[in-house]
Structures are given as C-alpha cells and as structure tokens.
Amino acid sequence: MRHIRDLTHSYRRALYISAMAWLLSGCSLLQTESFNFQAELPENFTISATTYYDAASGESCPGHKVIKSDQPKGTQLIELKLPLTEKVKGCSRVLKSVVLNIKGQWGKRELDMSLQKAALYIRDEPTETTRPFPASGPLVFQGQCQWLFRTSGPNRVIRKILKCRALDANGVVQKSLAGGSMLRDGLAGRTVKLVLSVAQKEKPYYRGWWLETPKGWRPCTGLWGTNNEEFCTEPYKFLESFKMPDGRDCTVYPNCTE
Template identity: 65%
Template structure:
C-alpha cells in the first residue's frame, strides 16, 4: 500500500467533509483506505491532517470518495480517525486511540441516514486511565475512546458510523468528542479508592489484586514528586 499525504493528492471530483469538535489539548487526523472498484489487486491509503492551529476546537477535513493509481480506479472503503490527546507538559505526555467510518455500497440496518439538514453527527467520549510504569513507578496515562449512544451512555465499541456511499458526496459528517470528568486506574484491581483519592497497593502474586488487608505503596508524579494518593499526591 502507498501512503500519500493530502498535499500531494490528485484533485477529486467527489468528496465529503469530516468535522471534529474536540476537547482542549486534543487533535485528530484521518487515514482514508481505498480499494478497487472492479476487484483488481490495488489499494491505497492517504493521510489527512488539519492545517488549522492545534488550539482550534473544530477540525475540518475534505475527504475524497474516489482515487486512482496506475490506471486502477478505487473507491473509499473506510476512514480511520487517529485521536491524539495530551495529558502533560512534556512532548511524550500524550496517548492515542482511534475512531472510524465504514463506507457501504448498499443500504443496511447499520447505515446511518443523513438528517434533512445539517451534518450527520456521532458522539464519542475519551477516558484517561492512569497507571504507574518503571521501577520508580512514575504515573503515566492511557487514552481510551468509545462511542456514546443517543442517551450519552458509553458503549464498548469505538466511536464511529457506517455510511452509504451514494449519500456522501457534498455532505458533512461530524464527530463530537468529550472527555470523562474523572480519571480511573488502568489496572483497577491494583488501586483502592479512598476519600483522599486512589491509593496503589501491593498485589498478590496469584490474583494480581490488592492484598487483604491492603498494603499500600508509593509512586511518583511526572514532575518527580513522591506521592501516596492520586491525584492529590499527599493525604
């Protein structure tokens, strides 16, 4: 597969607009996946990044529905959305997860119909999961993004939508992304929640759960502070 960036792409006659409404310190990019119309052994990927400042809460990308390579005509099959969130001040204080769009040729129960006006909107929520890493037990964070249903309930699947190809040209598809207010531990069995915050405990070798009664340990914040409870550091 060839990976071609949008600045070098061929001008397309049909496309749709992807928008993303993002929380602070989040960005998103798209990788489009194309496959042959006639079943030929050809495929292609293109990467798209917004040219807007990273501080802009609304990202907008123009995504082509068709492409060609060496005489092979191809159509868009899926879009992988790469969500990047930054949790600290250092360059490495970030993590990524994905969302996606699937493109179908025929109607099905999973296809999302477009509204009479305005964009087709799907929602997702990202959750920061904290854990310790390394012999000095520094706190790091993992990003987990999942779909929200119409009632705002977090689902098990990734955020995204299934779309019908002949309905897409000239339309807008929008992802609205939020962040959970509370962080939770990545290894939930290794932390106990107390009135002062989350405390990491020594695990049993058999079950990798907190010992009973629990024996607590310390950890380090990214700034080097020695702490006993997260996120407050001291009790």
C-alpha cells in the same frame, strides 16, 4: 457557398470544444466527488485521517491509503474534505473506510501523550449499525475519551493511557470505537462530524489494582510480593509512595497527599 461552409466548420468546431469542455468538467466532478469531515475536539487533542480505498467494481487494481496531516496546534474544530473516489494510473478506486488517529496530550513533555483510533465506514448496503443522514445538517457521531492512569518503571511514575469509545443516543459509553458507518448513497457533498468529549473523572488502567478512598485512589500491593501496584486483596496493603510526573512523591491520586 464557401461562406456557408466556413460557418458550418466554425459551428462544428464550437460544438466540439463545448462538448469536450463538458466531458472534462464531468470527469473533474467525478474525480473530486467528496464529503466534508469535521471533528470537534477537547483541549490538547489533535486528530488526523487515513483514507482507505478499494478497487471499483469490475476492476482488479489494489487499494491504497492517503494520510491527511494534523490540524494546527490549539485548533479544536478541524475540517477535512475527503474524496469518495480516486483514480491512479487509470485505475478507479472508491473510499471504503477512514481511520481517525486521535492524539491526546496529558502532560507538558512531548512524550506525555497517548494515541487512540476512531473509524468511519462507508457501506454500499444498509446494515443494523448504519446511521441514516438527517434531513439537514451534519451526520454527527458522539464519542468519549477516558484517561486511565497507572504507575510505570522502577520509580513508579504515573503515566496515562487514552481510551476513546462511541456514545449511543442516550450518552452511554459503548464497547466499539468512536465513529460508525454510513451509506455511500447520498454522502457526496454532506458533512460528517465527530464530537469528542473527555470523561470528568480518570480511572485506573488496571481494574481492581487501585482502591478509591475519600482522599483519592491508592495503589494496592502485596499480592505477589513486589514493590509495584498489584491486585487489591483484603487485608489491603498499599504502596508507600509513587511519583507524579512532576517528581512529587505521593500516596493518593490525583490529590497526592491524604
């Protein structure tokens, strides 16, 4: 009889250990539920992600954000695993959005760079802009970055500003930021990919302040009587010169000389 009691006790203990292991495993899986984010980047671009969480339904805890680090320099394909849920101090939070911080380097100096943002939104209900998941493979969002040039400072040195926008299915540039929205349901374990390209031609930062000629862009002046670029009006008057970042005095961009 004692032998039977010992076996029963051992059996119950084994069941208890197995049950606890299963529960812990289940909690671990819940806490680490995530999706894969990939970014395909042009040369001299980097990207990092900031994830924003809100309290789960029925809870009153505040949201928070977690910053993911940049990828190593020279890497044109980055992959991050982004948690869909977070639990901090007993408070459950769910991922609502991901802000993607894009950095483009246009020159050799450290300051020769510009920043832009893209965004991913996780929806609980479908909207007109929510993208469905494909039957297989990643959900891909296309975007295009445009370099915009202008002169800056008393020496009228060329500087560049980055502008990144979404592309539609036909490759047409949209007004919205690169990225988009997707449903939470079915997102766990899937891959979401942002593919960024760069427009072949640069454009002036101020529309209508430079005139495009067969030799290149020329900065207008004369409207307000300054020695800086100004809105182009006929008869056209141009700046005598401006400086390239490397110090050259030029009259047209990007060819420098006519």
